Amino acid sequence: MTNASKLIALDCGSMYVDESSLVAGIHNGTYRNQTPRAEWVRIPVCAYLVRTADGLILYDAGCHEREAAVPDGADTPSPYVFSPGQLLPERLAQHGVSPDEVRFVVISHLHCDHAGYLHLFKNAQIVVSDAEFTGAMRQYGLRGFGAGPYKTEDFDAFLHAGLSWRLLADGETEYELVPGVTAVNFGSGHAFGMTGLHIELPQAGGFLLCADALYRADNLGPPVRVPGLVYDSIGYTRSAEFIARYAKKRNARIIFGHDQEQFDELLAEGGEWS
Ligand SMILES: [Zn+2]
Structure with a gap:
């Protein structure tokens, strides 16, 4: 029995990153190629809206537009790029949704491309891992964030x-x-604590949204491949294996966090499932 009626993928633009931050060692040198080139790749920034008979649920809160500010010549490791209409509040408005109406916001983790507009959801219950909240807040309180993936402004x-x-x-x-x-609750891995969302739809069946617990299909393997950006590499592998078991048991489709190829497929399917 499910009260979910629709899952909607929200395309909130892209980021550019060095591919080795997605999969550690993906461009390792070899005897033949001792100085491999880094690859600068485009990855999707996304959120998901779930319509249910009991109200609206949002998974992740987009990337704030300030992250797009790239001064000339700046050494920005992961700039955010978006077109008009792609910021999360605009995407929600296109679906007739105001942040005030959202009942639950599940935050995979508090990195800037997932928590950028969290402050708008004043009437929602914000669901996040205690380990993530505590670990990030401790860092914020003690020394601030500098240039890392958590942003003081958020x-x-x-x-x-x-x-x-x-x-x-x-x-x-x-x-x-x-x-x-x-x-x-996937536990620690990419960040202090990662949270996924399992949705059972009446026709399309099960979906398991993983965000950065699995950036892309090649992180899942098997074998599991740890990303370059990781807080707990042992926890990462444990949570990846947990996700695979969890999804298999429930016959759920695993949705990766920043997999351009999969996200293009999701949009080609219409980006909505019921
Ligand atoms: Zn992240």
Whole structure:
């Protein structure tokens, strides 16, 4: 039994990154090629909206437009690029949704391309891993974030917004938001604590949104390939194997966080499933 009626992929633009941050060692040198070139690749920035009989659920909160500011000659490791209409609040508006109407926001982790507009969701319950909240907040409080993937401006905004948080404790693997839609605590890996979302749709069946717990299909393998940007490499492999088992048991389609090829396929399918 599921109360979910529709899953909608929200295309929120792209980022450019060095491919070795997605898959560690993907361009390792060899005897024949001792100085391989780095590859600068485009990856999608996305969020997902779930319509249910019990209200709206959002998975991830986009990337703030300020991340697109790339001064001439700046050494920006992962600039954000977007077209008009691609920012998360605009995408929601295109679907007739105001942030005030969203009942749950599940945040995979608090990196800037996933939590950029979190401060707008003042009426929602914000679901995030306790380990992620605590680890990132500790860093924010002690020394700020510098040039890393967490952004001080995001934290300033959402901490001052008076949000209602629901933290998933270590060992609390599942939290059912409404019948058929469940937040899944993947544990540490890419960041301090990663959270996925399992959705059971009446016709299209199961989807498991993983965000950066698996950037791309080649991270899942087998064998699992750890990304270059990783907080806990042992936890990463453990969570990747957990995701594979979880999805198999529920016959769910695994949706990767930044897989351009898969995201193009999702959009080609219409970007909506029911
Ligand atoms: Zn991330």
